Amino acid sequence: MLSDMLLSELEIIAHRGAENACDALSIFLGKKVHISRNGVAEESLQSITQHFGEEDMLGVALLSRISGQVSGNAVLMFRREDARRLVLLLGSKVEQVEPLVFTEMERSMLEETGNITISSFMNCMTSHLNRKCLPNSPVYAFDLSGAILSDLLIECAECDDDMVVFSTLFSCAEENIQILFVHLPSPDSLKSLAEGLKS
Amino acid sequence: MSEINGRVIKVLIGQVALTRSPNKLETVLGSCVGLVLYDEVEKIAGMAHIVLPESAQHEASNLPGKYADCAVACLLSALQEHGAQRKRLKAKFAGGACMFANTLDKKSSDIGSCNVLAVTNYLGHYAIPIIASDVGGSAGRKVVFNPATKEYSIQDFMNRTQII
Numbered sequence: 001m002l003s004d005m006l007l008s009e010l011e012i013i014a015h016r017g018a019e020n021a022c023d024a025l026s027i028f029l030g031k032k033v034h035i036s037r038n039g040v041a042e043e044s045l046q047s048i049t050q051h052f053g054e055e056d057m058l059g060v061a062l063l064s065r066i067s068g069q070v071s072g073n074a075v076l077m078f079r080r081e082d083a084r085r086l087v088l089l090l091g092s093k094v095e096q097v098e099p100l101v102f103t104e105m106e107r108s109m110l111e112e113t114g115n116i117t118i119s120s121f122m123n124c125m126t127s128h129l130n131r132k133c134l135p136n137s138p139v140y141a142f143d144l145s146g147a148i149l150s151d152l153l154i155e156c157a158e159c160d161d162d163m164v165v166f167s168t169l170f171s172c173a174e175e176n177i178q179i180l181f182v183h184l185p186s187p188d189s190l191k192s193l194a195e196g197l198k199s
Numbered sequence: 200m201s202e203i204n205g206r207v208i209k210v211l212i213g214q215v216a217l218t219r220s221p222n223k224l225e226t227v228l229g230s231c232v233g234l235v236l237y238d239e240v241e242k243i244a245g246m247a248h249i250v251l252p253e254s255a256q257h258e259a260s261n262l263p264g265k266y267a268d269c270a271v272a273c274l275l276s277a278l279q280e281h282g283a284q285r286k287r288l289k290a291k292f293a294g295g296a297c298m299f300a301n302t303l304d305k306k307s308s309d310i311g312s313c314n315v316l317a318v319t320n321y322l323g324h325y326a327i328p329i330i331a332s333d334v335g336g337s338a339g340r341k342v343v344f345n346p347a348t349k350e351y352s353i354q355d356f357m358n359r360t361q362i363i
Binding site for chain 2: 045046049050055056058063139141142143144146147148150151154157158159160161
């Protein structure tokens with residue numbers, strides 16, 4: 001159980017990370033992106049698997065493992081329609097395709113979006129605390145959101161029934177695109193973050 | 200743990216739930232395992248949404264279905280408390296996928312197969328026959344068990360459904 005003070009401090013660095021990711025996304029997409037929701041909280045496993053909505057809702061996910069002093073897992077998730085609008089914005093010429101299918105090029109566009117967002121969030125957050133992290137290249141998945149998010153939390157679930165969740169919802173209102181970012185730091189990383197906040 | 204009548208009961212991660220016909224039990228699985236034990240005479244069934252294989256070496260949990268060993272024991276005792284007979288209990292299960300093999304570390308990416316192995320072993324330990332299973336692969340599953348028909352319906356993200 002984290003103290004309220006530590007959670008508030010984590011909120012502050014999470015906000016910096018979210019702002020940095022928001023700026024990077026705006027530049028990458030060439031459109032204004034806003035932060036619709038941002039927070040850090042201790043949540044139950046059941047709550048985390050429903051972050052995207054009902055567990056059987058389909059989602060496009062870019063999942064990245066974070067190594068270094070602040071390790072863990074991070075994911076960027078879109079509704080399918082939002083992911084389609086995003087790749088069109090990024091220059092995809094494929095407008096009429098089987099709804100479930102993204103081409104290799106489109107997947108690459110989505111993975112690059114994941115890479116930019118996750119890296120800019122994590123690097124900004126950890127650099128403020130003089131910590132280092134290395135987000136690995138995101139991997140694409142299209143599946144049931146509950147299944148994706150449950151796999152995200154497996155590692156942390158070994159330690160507790162509740163875990164700290166960084167969650168940000170980005171919106172590009174002009175293009176009607178919403179992007180959910182979720183980061184689950186490993187328990188060891190939380191110690192490292194707390195030490196960084198003290199120093 | 201909950202026993203609710205008259206609807207589809209969603210079994211969230213780490214939970215155990217029981218129900219009788221005509222109700223159904225439903226969950227969504229990645230590397231987790233959805234274990235169902237049922238008594239076809241009483242038409243009662245229990246589902247556990249298992250996250251990890253063993254409770255030993257881990258922090259104690261308030262979630263009865265989180266670990267395979269605790270989940271099997273919990274299902275057995277709860278079903279018997281509600282009228283199921285141990286000798287009539289049978290098992291079906293699904294899940295244990297490896298959705299992000301290239302991303303997560305090896306330990307995490309092996310969790311699905313470890314969960315399946317642990318469930319199989321604990322069912323063997325309690326001499327509960329395994330009637331059917333659908334495990335592995337790289338995709339999530341939405342599963343629904345119907346105690347009235349003993350059908351375990353498994354649906355993937357493409358809406359392909361199979362019944363075991």
